[in-house]
Amino acid sequence: MSVPTPSEPTTDIPPTHAVVDLLGLVALGELLAFERMAADARLAPDLRRRAALGEMAAAEIGNYRRLAARIAALGALPDDAMARYVTPLQAYHDSTEPRDWAEAVTKAYVGDGITDDFLREIAGALAEPDRRLVLDVLHESRYADFAATEIRIAVEADPRVADRLSMWARRLVGEALSQAGRVASADRGALTALTGPGEQVDVPGLFRRLTAAHTARMAAVGLNN
Known part of the structure; x- marks a missing residue:
């Protein structure tokens, strides 16, 4: 997968504006996740x-x-804080519509996992109380446990499903990291404003960490990365 090359960092963004930008990103992610989960609930078997x-x-x-x-x-x-992120985040959801329940819970498991990892990275650049707020909106472990259990049930019922869900998960992570790359590139100036003058934003390192965490999650539910 290709990740857009970040532009050179800028340092002329007031810190408060940078915080608003990043909180706008997180807020829109939560809003779109609500819409997606509410729609996907109709795919549930019971x-x-x-x-x-x-x-x-x-x-x-x-x-x-x-x-x-x-x-x-x-x-x-x-609305203003979220507006700049609508295109990349909506593109992710539009391109990853699940076809059935197994794909829906896999999307929740993969997408929420990557989102939470990304938010932890964002939180590290924030001061209180915004750092705590971002960490507080991370998904509860019981939701990940629920999705993981449903994936395992689907695979146990039909082992052939594992290959399909593994391919689906690879598509999800590819789309998620591609869109996250666009967001990270667009927000490099905001991150620099938060971390301080002269400090570099290690975007390649961020994506290595996101990918490694995703690989571990796939192994935990018996899917191939």
Whole structure:
């Protein structure tokens, strides 16, 4: 996969504006995740699973509200803070529509995992209380456990599903990292403003860490990376 080459960092972005930009990215991710999970819940084979994914969606919209409130407290409009990220994040979801329940839970498992890893990286560039806010909106482990269990059930029921889901997961991570690359390139100036003058943003290192964590998650559910 190819990751866009980041532009040269700039240092003329006021820190508060940089914080708003990054919180806008996180907020839009939560909003789109809510929409995706609410729609994917209809693919569930029974009401119990449908409710479980619905609960995950409800958590996403709750996180969005917290982030939007913080953006407003910093004197910005949430819509404005999110606007620049609509194209890359919406492109990811539009290009990765699941066809069935197994693909839906795999998307939740893969997508949420990469998102959480990316947010941890963002949080490291923030001061309090924004660092804590970003860390607080990470997905609860029970949601990852639920998705992982559903993947294992699908594979046990039909071992041939493992190959299909492995290919699906590779497509998901490729799309996610491609879009994240565009976001990282666009926000390199914001990250530099937060980390301080003269400090370099190690974008290649970021993607190596994201990829390594993804590989470990795939192995945990018996899928090939």
